[in-house]
């Protein structure tokens with residue numbers, strides 16, 4: 462019932478034709494699948510039994526486990542979104558939905574024949590989001606194809622384009638919080654959109670912060686020679702980006718809460734309330750919840766800021782983005798003729814640690830490009846002395862993170878065979894994801910035969926059968 466292929470994908474892995482992968486969980490629902498195919502076709506959605514980036518799985522209420530296996534396997538092979546369509550006139554039981562969602566279904570709906578509006582509404586939204594992700598404003602600025610990054614981007618783009626909700630961006634320094642805030646502003650569809658106003662809360666002093674945020678009237682305080690607009694007013698019909706919001710002075714938080722909640726504020730020294738309408742995006746590298754717990758940040762304000770919370774992955778969790786990002790920075794610096802990296806330089810970039818995340822990678826690549834001479838590829842000699850690897854700076858893959866994962870497994874009583882198998886399965890999953898479901902390329906990269914890879918994947922899927930380790 463499941464035949465998959467990766468055709469129809471462009472370089473970013475996004476399907477260029479609007480064909481939907483359609484599968485059914487058991488022979489019993491083949492006829493319903495047929496009528497769903499027709500209904501979808503009437504709404505302009507063609508379907509195929511072969512893979513795509515989005516799919517629909519049709520199941521009878523008794524097929525939950527078969528459907529869950531189908532969905533998990535599709536997700537592993539690179540299908541980004543799967544809608545589970547349960548053939549029932551009743552509501553889908555919550556337990557069924559949770560099982561399907563936990564195996565990777567994006568959504569679960571009930572359908573009992575007839576119009577497919579509920580299904581099509583979801584497919585149209587997905588298509589709109591995928592179209593946005595292909596826009597140059599996203600492709601050319603928010604570089605990265607790793608699953609962690611694309612999953613995040615997909616959610617951010619959806620919230621940015623289809624809501625005016627406030628967003629809280631959490632992440633280590635240099636992970637791209639400001640870049641995402643700019644993207645959210647660029648994707649905002651409000652016609653009257655004005656500007657993006659950036660306020661760095663680390664630079665707000667208690668005395669001047671009120672004026673910076675709310676503006677002031679002439680003569681409001683010594684030195685206020687003329688009236689001045691503040692960030693809340695400047696951001697009207699635009700976006701207000703508060704960087705390092707955890708540093709917002711406690712004395713300002715009540716006023717700030719009012720401005721965010723009511724969208725009204727009074728300039729310093731003024732009597733009249735002013736209205737403002739903006740999208741609020743905040744960022745912090747701190748644990749804001751912990752600040753709330755210890756009383757450094759107001760709980761009510763936190764909940765106002767964090768309608769949506771997104772965690773940006775550090776670069777070490779998206780290592781497959783290192784080279785695409787590095788090449789992107791080279792193109793920015795040498796747009797006319799971007800030189801390629803020698804394989805040895807690529808290896809150096811991949812093995813290094815980046816505590817400063819993408820900012821550190823960008824600075825490193827900038828130094829390399831500054832030193833690169835001539836028209837040929839960038840060679841190891843272009844790496845500045847300060848950046849050259851001393852043994853302790855290179856990342857041994859068997860580092861403390863692997864050690865602590867194994868330590869954890871040992872504490873749980875996991876045996877050597879299971880640990881080895883677990884490590885193999887993680888490696889297989891990562892490479893299959895990287896190769897976007899192309900099993901031949903994945904096998905080559907892993908240094909095993911196609912058959913061995915298939916066996917391992919089969920065994921991982923069905924651990925209960927206790928198949929012997931094939932590789």
Ligand SMILES: Nc1ncnc2c1ncn2[C@@H]1O[C@H](COP(=O)(O)OP(=O)(O)OP(=O)(O)O)[C@@H](O)[C@H]1O
Nearest residue numbers: 602603604605633634635636637638639640819820
């Ligand atoms: N996905 C990306 N694609 C291209 N460039 C990126 C990406 N993410 C971050 N950058 C670049 O990395 C640098 C750091 O990003 P940014 O300033 O957005 O990080 P940040 O999380 O806001 O950092 P901080 O917390 O220190 O303010 C910027 O030059 C930005 O353009």
